[in-house]
Amino acid sequence: MIPRAETAPIVGSEVRSAAGVRRGSESTVWSKVRRERWMYAFVLPGFVFFVIFRYLPLLGNIVAFEDYSPYLGFVDSPWVGLDNFRALFSSPTVGSALINTLIINGLQIVVYFPATISLALLLNSLMSPGVKKVVQSIVYLPYFIGWVVLVSVWQSVLGGDGLLNHLLNSHGLGAVNLMTNPTIFKPMMVLEYIWKNVGWGAIIFLAAISKVEVHLYEAAVVDGAGPWRRMWHVTLPGIRGIAVLLLILNLGNILTTGFEQILLQQPGVGAPAGEVLDTFVYFQGILGGNWGLSAAVGLFKGVVGTILIVAANKAAHALGEQGVF
Amino acid sequence: MAINAGAAPFWMERPSLTSRIVKAVALILIVTVMLFPFWYVLSVSLSSERDLLGANVALIPLHPNLGAYTTIFQGAVVTSALEVSIGVTAIGTLVCMLMTTTLAYGLSRTSQVPGTKFVLILVLGTLLFNAGIIPNYLTVRYLGLLNTYASLIVPGLISAFNLVVVRQFFMGIPEDLTDAAMIDGANPLQIFWHIILPLSKAVLAVVALFYGVALWSDYFGPLLYINNTAMWPIPLVLRLYVLQGQALSGAEQVGQPLPPAQTLQMAVVVIATLPILFVYPFLQRYFVQGVLSGAIKG
Helix, strand or coil, X not given: CHHHHHHHHHHHCCCCCHHHHHHHHHHHHHHHHHHCHHHHHHHHHHHHHHHHHHHHHHHHHHHHHECCCCCCHHHHCCECCCHHHHHHHHCXXXXXXXXXXXXXXXXXXXXXXXXXXXXXXXXXXXXXXXXXXXXHHHHXXXXXXXHHHHHHHHHHXXXXXXXXXXXXXXXXXXXXXXXXXXXXXXXXXXXXXXXXXXXXXXXXXXXHHHCCCHHHHHHHHHCCCCHHHHHHHHHHHHXXXXXXHHHHHHHHCCCCCCHHHHHHHHHHHCHHHHCCXXXXXXXXXXXXXXXXXXXXXXXXXXXXXXXXXHHHHHHHHHCCCCCCC | CHHHCCCCCCCXXXXXXXXXXXXXXXXXXXXXXXXXXXHHHHHHHHCCHHHHCCCCCCCCCCCCCXXXXXXXXXXXXXXXXXXXXXXXXXXXXXXXHXXXXXXXXXXXXXXXXXXXXXXXXXXXXXCCCCCCHHHHHHHHHHCCCCCCCHHHHHHHCCCHHHHHHHHHHHHCCCHHXXXXXXXXXXXXXXXXXXXXXXXXXXXXXXXXXXXXXHHHHCCHHHHHHCCCHHHCCHHHHHHHHHHCCCCCCCCCCCCCCCCCHHHHHHHHHHHHHHHHHHHHHHHHCCHHHHHHHHHCCC
């Protein structure tokens, strides 16, 4: 649209000095601004929101370089340079929180992705639209259930006082501890995550599958490919782009793990098994008053996340995929 | 939408019996795993004490009664938390939708409105980073929002993801429609209200559901920003009674024994879940339509 604006004054008189043209185009920018003043009224509230609640808080990361105390404030709190980061990298608790985070996220990527893709393939292979619809509405449902409800529901079935242990007890078998067991805490977190999200995650793959060109399948049939080979050679390559895209987004979040989910259940298994970076920040900073260190952890997490997402995107481009941006 | 396409194409072979059996078993298994926990919770909440005694398992309440629910609603704690949650969710969803749709519309013609491209980049940038828990907390604190209901709504007014979805949909609305209205003398506010919004019902329904669900089930927000337990919404009350096992106080009735703690707890879970189950069927048909129009095309 910009070219149109710049040619407008020239149409009026071909013999204009360069300065005149520039003034002319400037005035069209302003006249555009004036003509579209309504649009600015639409943008303004949202713009203010993003500045105050998404960009201004970035300045709050200055806390990571201070021995911050809420009573002294940003300005008067003593400046400690990189001390908080030195503490961060030498702290064993931060280290174990980092490792826990990476393990949970790694498991999640390895198990959750194939699960969503398999579910999408299964749903896609259903012949009856009615059955498909019913199954879809059921598997999407847990996505809309909050973590508190979800954990409560799981406790009631698998928890120490739940259905499973009731059944085991009444048959004279010993109780099993699934929900507050440090050794299986991480797989349990991944299972809960899958239960909640697998259906919703499948939507996007279902859509991608539906966009695979039909003539590719037809050609494969002509070449004698059965259902499995069609899946392997047509469907899966057809959804690779989307899979890569989602993988990139996940990599950007590799240091962020279902915060609400783990905050709820970490007290049950204790910090060594259950602490992740986000809960560390919450317990140390907000509750413990260790503002500087926890802000440093948060900043570290944010910076690494941003670098990872940009790098993963670059890698995707290098591999010939579209990427996120 | 091809996702729900009916008949199989002519070249597709009839699936073999074994593959159909395997699929059916897989589906039954998946559906059971997804639904059974909800069924069990509901069933326990309706059970009477006899159903839970000894080795009994409340898969089906043999002596169903609503005792747990009446006890809960006679007490003050859950009812007031429900009021808070309903209020915050209703008002919050409305304000979030207003903020999101206006910004999405304002950013829907970046090439014609100078400066809005910059705002769009600013918004998209927030998909890549997050200031972190501590800075966000300090922001809310410095704005004087601690211990206000506003703190549960304002920090999440616009989700960049939802904005992209809505904007993408707005951009797909043919310009002829808005141009015609413009020639008839409508101003952008009228165009927005009478043309853009009514044409976008599907996507607005889904985005409203996202905001509503997020507000309804948010527990970190109130945990972080609200110290006064009298102002707690339902997720925090749920956490206290069900996960931390505290006894439901203020629910005692004179001269009548309390229902078993387990049924009370499960009744709170049901109460916290019910509103979502209630709106879900109405909005469900818009999911694919609404979500994909924004996500995939973009």
